[in-house]
Amino acid sequence: MKFELxxxxxxxxxxxxxxxxxxxxxxxxxxxxxxxxGSVKAVTQEQLREEINAQIILGNTYHLYLRPGLEIxxxxxxxxxFNGWERxxxxxxxxYQVFSLANNRKIxxxxxxxxxxxxxxxxxxxxENVMDTQRVIGADIIMAFDECPPxxxxxxxxxxxxxxxxRWLDRCIRRFKGTDPIYGYEQALFPxxxxxxxxxxxxxxxxxxxSKDCLGNAIGGLSVGEPEEDMYEMCELVCDILxxxxxxxxxxxxxxxxxxxxxxxxxxxxxxxxxxxNGRNGMLFTWQGVINIKNKKxxxxxxPIDANSPCIATSKYTKAYLRHLFAAGEILGMQLASIHNxxxxxxxxxxxxxxxxxxxxAAWKEGMVKQLRQRL
Amino acid sequence: MKFELxxxxxxxxxxxxxxxxxxxxxxxxxxxxxxxxGSVKAVTQEQLREEINAQIILGNTYHLYLRPGLEIxxxxxxxxxFNGWERxxxxxxxxYQVFSLANNRKIxxxxxxxxxxxxxxxxxxxxENVMDTQRVIGADIIMAFDECPPxxxxxxxxxxxxxxxxRWLDRCIRRFKGTDPIYGYEQALFPxxxxxxxxxxxxxxxxxxxSKDCLGNAIGGLSVGEPEEDMYEMCELVCDILxxxxxxxxxxxxxxxxxxxxxxxxxxxxxxxxxxxNGRNGMLFTWQGVINIKNKKxxxxxxPIDANSPCIATSKYTKAYLRHLFAAGEILGMQLASIHNxxxxxxxxxxxxxxxxxxxxAAWKEGMVKQLRQRL
Numbered sequence: 001m002k003f004e005l006x007x008x009x010x011x012x013x014x015x016x017x018x019x020x021x022x023x024x025x026x027x028x029x030x031x032x033x034x035x036x037x038g039s040v041k042a043v044t045q046e047q048l049r050e051e052i053n054a055q056i057i058l059g060n061t062y063h064l065y066l067r068p069g070l071e072i073x074x075x076x077x078x079x080x081x082f083n084g085w086e087r088x089x090x091x092x093x094x095x096y097q098v099f100s101l102a103n104n105r106k107i108x109x110x111x112x113x114x115x116x117x118x119x120x121x122x123x124x125x126x127x128e129n130v131m132d133t134q135r136v137i138g139a140d141i142i143m144a145f146d147e148c149p150p151x152x153x154x155x156x157x158x159x160x161x162x163x164x165x166x167r168w169l170d171r172c173i174r175r176f177k178g179t180d181p182i183y184g185y186e187q188a189l190f191p192x193x194x195x196x197x198x199x200x201x202x203x204x205x206x207x208x209x210x211s212k213d214c215l216g217n218a219i220g221g222l223s224v225g226e227p228e229e230d231m232y233e234m235c236e237l238v239c240d241i242l243x244x245x246x247x248x249x250x251x252x253x254x255x256x257x258x259x260x261x262x263x264x265x266x267x268x269x270x271x272x273x274x275x276x277x278n279g280r281n282g283m284l285f286t287w288q289g290v291i292n293i294k295n296k297k298x299x300x301x302x303x304p305i306d307a308n309s310p311c312i313a314t315s316k317y318t319k320a321y322l323r324h325l326f327a328a329g330e331i332l333g334m335q336l337a338s339i340h341n342x343x344x345x346x347x348x349x350x351x352x353x354x355x356x357x358x359x360x361x362a363a364w365k366e367g368m369v370k371q372l373r374q375r376l
Numbered sequence: 377m378k379f380e381l382x383x384x385x386x387x388x389x390x391x392x393x394x395x396x397x398x399x400x401x402x403x404x405x406x407x408x409x410x411x412x413x414g415s416v417k418a419v420t421q422e423q424l425r426e427e428i429n430a431q432i433i434l435g436n437t438y439h440l441y442l443r444p445g446l447e448i449x450x451x452x453x454x455x456x457x458f459n460g461w462e463r464x465x466x467x468x469x470x471x472y473q474v475f476s477l478a479n480n481r482k483i484x485x486x487x488x489x490x491x492x493x494x495x496x497x498x499x500x501x502x503x504e505n506v507m508d509t510q511r512v513i514g515a516d517i518i519m520a521f522d523e524c525p526p527x528x529x530x531x532x533x534x535x536x537x538x539x540x541x542x543r544w545l546d547r548c549i550r551r552f553k554g555t556d557p558i559y560g561y562e563q564a565l566f567p568x569x570x571x572x573x574x575x576x577x578x579x580x581x582x583x584x585x586x587s588k589d590c591l592g593n594a595i596g597g598l599s600v601g602e603p604e605e606d607m608y609e610m611c612e613l614v615c616d617i618l619x620x621x622x623x624x625x626x627x628x629x630x631x632x633x634x635x636x637x638x639x640x641x642x643x644x645x646x647x648x649x650x651x652x653x654n655g656r657n658g659m660l661f662t663w664q665g666v667i668n669i670k671n672k673k674x675x676x677x678x679x680p681i682d683a684n685s686p687c688i689a690t691s692k693y694t695k696a697y698l699r700h701l702f703a704a705g706e707i708l709g710m711q712l713a714s715i716h717n718x719x720x721x722x723x724x725x726x727x728x729x730x731x732x733x734x735x736x737x738a739a740w741k742e743g744m745v746k747q748l749r750q751r752l
Contacts, residue, residue, distance in 0.1 A: 067704050324414065
């Protein structure tokens with residue numbers, strides 16, 4: 001995997017780059033749609049490629065481990081073979097889902113014991129077997145097994161959790177280096193900075209993570225309920241420590257304005273369920289602001305969300321029709337809203353990248369953040 | 377509206393034709409996907425056009441009348457303007473839904489009083505206002521208001537119901553002729569043959585309907601629970617009476633083998649929710665037979681449903697992946713199954729048409745009906 005830093009914005013810490021993987025190139029900054037169980041919810045792969053212009057999508061190790069399970073994934077030639085997505089893939093480590101979805105989880109030094117949210121069956125995730133699992137899934141970028149502490153966390157808990165994450169990281173790296181990719185192409189392991197909202201912990205964690213000299217680095221444990229200002233403060237502090245020449249991935253973030261703000265702090269990669277999850281609930285993100293399409297005010301608005309968009313969901317279907325689909329409980333409403341939101345997120349990072357390359361990002365970002373937050 | 381009969385199969389009563397409407401041509405025999413509330417469930421219009429090759433789709437008057445309602449439809453320029461579908465549209469009269477979905481319905485000579493299944497509000501459908509409603513919806517083909525008796529029905533009830541349908545038809549025709557299209561293009565009214573499973577009633581009804589000299593004719597009240605043999609017997613009897621030079625539409629039918637059998641009896645047009653409804657439930661219709669994709673046997677079948685199909689849902693996604701999507705409750709499973717089934721239905725009638733034009737339909741149909749019914 002290769003990362004080229006193409007340009008730095010003169011008036012912010014924003015960067016434009018290019019990440020090359022075995023399954024293709026990724027232009028950064030990038031947003032990565034989340035394909036939880038091997039499917040970006042309500043979106044076909046043709047739509048991901050042709051309407052949304054997704055360059056890389058995520059899979060969730062926790063979900064894929066439970067269903068379809070490793071035996072089927074191995075037989076299919078990994079997730080690429082299983083779902084037919086030919087572009088780059090990234091998998092998380094399952095840590096976040098174990099802590100947010102699974103039942104009766106118990107964290108030990110060895111790893112985490114939990115019960116499946118589907119059938120209650122008992123499982124153990126360790127740094128080692130999570131690496132093995134991600135070898136089987138076969139994503140281009142795989143994540144270290146970490147603990148993501150909730151917000152707020154007591155300082156003591158946050159510190160112990162961070163130290164556990166660091167010890168788990170060493171075990172991840174050992175296992176990762178001791179094993180080969182199964183399907184013949186390179187996988188890159190990204191470690192994850194933790195430390196909750198404590199500056200000294202974030203600093204320590206960023207230094208530890210930077211010292212591992214991995215091909216890319218991630219920031220976890222943010223956008224979990226803390227004020228936006230805390231997120232930005234932690235993100236900036238960490239970005240200033242993480243190596244410049246490696247891609248930086250801020251996990252689970254966020255709104256369109258969160259993304260622009262964090263790009264300006266030096267983040268290169270983002271993922272979030274928000275465009276799809278909120279989309280399925282009728283919330284649309286647009287260049288002019290946020291639309292709740294279920295609102296009665298759209299019932300007779302026969303204009304599309306944005307007539308100039310290259311995305312068909314955005315430019316062809318009217319707001320009145322979309323509102324009707326949600327009012328009538330039609331699946332197509334969820335589909336169109338998901339496609340629109342993802343296409344918008346990808347347009348947003350594309351435009352940000354163009355501005356960075358032009359050297360006009362910082363001023364553009366200031367105005368845009370205000371506009372994107374508006375409720376229409 | 378113009379119907380050209382291009383060829384009759386020498387060994388059956390199958391016909392190939394071309395129906396020309398203000399929104400384009402329809403090659404018959406044709407299957408029409410059902411877009412209940414103005415959306416073919418879980419399918420985008422791009423997919424309808426490009427993957428499924430739908431030539432005409434349906435809307436349900438009952439549903440559209442309740443939601444989004446006539447005021448919005450009128451403002452949008454009718455259903456074409458509202459949902460953006462530029463090809464031909466057909467609407468049913470609402471009769472079937474009033475009798476199957478609405479609450480506290482009461483049939484009177486004047487029409488039918490019912491309560492909305494959505495909010496319990498009271499409404500009255502009459503032959504006259506159903507014509508007016510279908511003028512507002514603006515489909516190219518609109519249907520007469522009829523009563524569709526359940527199966528089985530007592531002879532006496534079936535006869536009275538049929539006679540009411542005939543009286544309502546005269547009122548429909550009067551209103552239809554006394555009003556103009558709202559959006560500047562022609563609409564055609566199709567009357568509906570009823571008569572339950574009674575041969576003498578079907579004969580009377582077909583003669584009455586034929587005598588009205590409408591631009592096309594429909595057969596209703598079949599595929600409502602009667603044995604397949606009864607359906608075929610009634611259909612043949614009716615087709616033999618309906619005028620040759622007008623298109624014949626068999627409403628609400630059916631399975632792939634039902635469609636081939638009824639084509640061979642002289643039917644030109646079909647609609648049914650089966651490909652989408654059963655698709656959403658994991659039932660796939662294929663050239664080789666019927667697949668329940670939820671079955672465990674498909675979990676490691678890494679072949680597509682049909683590698684040679686032009687439909688992406690059919691040729692690109694594997695059975696194992698599709699089964700996984702259903703097992704995990706992913707919306708994408710419903711989407712792909714709906715697209716596949718509709719594309720298959722459209723391929724089926726296209727192939728039937730080709731065989732009719734070649735003169736090889738009857739023998740092909742015999743073998744195909746057996747094959748299509750198999751459970752894989």
